[in-house]
Amino acid sequence: MTIALPSARKATVPAPALLRVHDLSVSYARTTVVHEVSFAIPRGGSLALIGESGSGKSTIARSVLRLLPRGVGRAEGRVELDGTEVLGLSEGAFRPLRGRRIGFVPQDPSHALNPVRTVGAQAHEAAALAGLRDAREQREAILDVFSRVGLPDPRRAYDSYPHQLSGGMLQRVLIGLAVLPRPDLLVADEPTSALDVTIQKRILDLLADLRADLGIGLLLITHDLAIAAERTDEIVVLKDGRVQEAGATRAVFAAPTSPYTVQLQADAPALNPDRYRRDLDDRGVDAWTTDTASARIDVSGISKSFVVDGTARPAVSGVSFRVPPGTTHALVGESGSGKTTTVRLLLGLETPDAGRILVDGQAVTGRPDAELHGIRRHLQLVYQNPFTSLDPTWSVGRIVREPLDRYRVGTRRERSTRVTEALDAVGLPPHLARRRPDALSGGQRQRVAIARALVLEPDVIVLDEPTSALDVTVQAGVFDVLRRLQRERGLTYLFVSHDLALVRQIADTVSVLKDGRVVEAGRVDDVLSHPREEYTRALVDAIPSPDLRSSR
Incomplete structure (x- = not known):
């Protein structure tokens, strides 16, 4: 059943705040790290806290959740949930609110679940918070929410221990457990940073549905400005624990007044897709070639299978691509598409079952370790x-x-x-x-x-998601360095990423992988602007693309 949002949101009278933060300051020992921050979220509303690492975003979230380290962290000011001030509550009085009325999705899924208990056993605790008492009813609700957050096999996830699931799957589990009790407020700390773009879109769509259907408020902590711009009503820009700018998201991004906000927006790949395009065009290099002799990297028809539970399962099937000197080729695709296996084959860390790999005309496949040692000197990896x-x-x-x-x-x-x-x-x-x-x-x-x-x-550097753990401004600085080095030294890059907005910025050519096969390849502008395959279109459609000119 769809629950209508409070009518006050449509009137001139401001909607009553579900969460109100007023003059919040937070200190660790004698150091103040958050300075007099204020904002409000109405029921069913959304607000993003954005800024670089160390700006105070997660500290504010921990203050709202009363999760500051005991004896070290101290919060002052007011934090109100539905008009009730919660900073002054005892731990015993606040504990029933955490989980039931305030849900939390942490950033790092690998440390959020008990490693010696199955996911299902821990999920029943969240189901109990939702008021479900019957174990069978709880299990049905758990499997349903696991399906809604995009887990491909909810029963397998339910029966698994945390170490048996990938990081992206664990993140989806945590989001499912957080929304299962249908809280009033959901605090999400970088909830999609470990996910592929298609799963990211599904999760963000789910959060939007929960806001619309159940009136859940969303406090989103993110360094992805495109997500903040596309998915939230209000925004607070933080730097060194101080508010640089705040207001309606569309207004802030359409006409930022803070130099810091202007810099963040310029550094966000999805908001500034042509940042390096002129640099790429000015080189006059034809990066899409079938000429084997001119390729720095020549991968031809490689395949690799691994035996799992006694059955050979293909990880890469007939993958081919060529990269001319001084250019950047990107491998994109969802988790399990074969990107990592392809890189390991290129580096000689795995041996292909079929196919050929040449680096500077020298075969990587079929060589003894002593000879590979020499080749790897000119083929380096950035983790x-x-x-x-x-x-x-x-x-x-x-x-x-x-x-x-x-x-x-x-x-x-x-x-x-x-x-x-x-x-x-x-x-x-x-x-x-x-x-x-x-x-x-x-x-x-x-x-x-x-x-x-x-x-x-080296002549070739493999870049395996080299900036996925970094803020946009730091990421931009790293790629400024990489672009300069490529110009000065003629370096060839193989760039592995799930961030198609970044791929559009920095790559010349791209191969799109799905289930170990190349489903589409070509110049970046051709593939991402005019995708032929449905899978590629789904990846491109999942790139956040806020229209900052229109009203929300």
């Missing part, structure tokens, strides 16, 4: 997550120097010089070489990873 790909016990200098040590390049002094040059190439000062990764920001860590890949002066 997805800068927070886990760098050894936390090593200094930055040692991390960047390690490939030189492994290949025994130059003298000790020459290696130190090359480390300094690599750090300078990615815009990092030499004094950072003495620091460890935990003393760096996310953007600095990813630049260290790029420096490590550059230090051997």
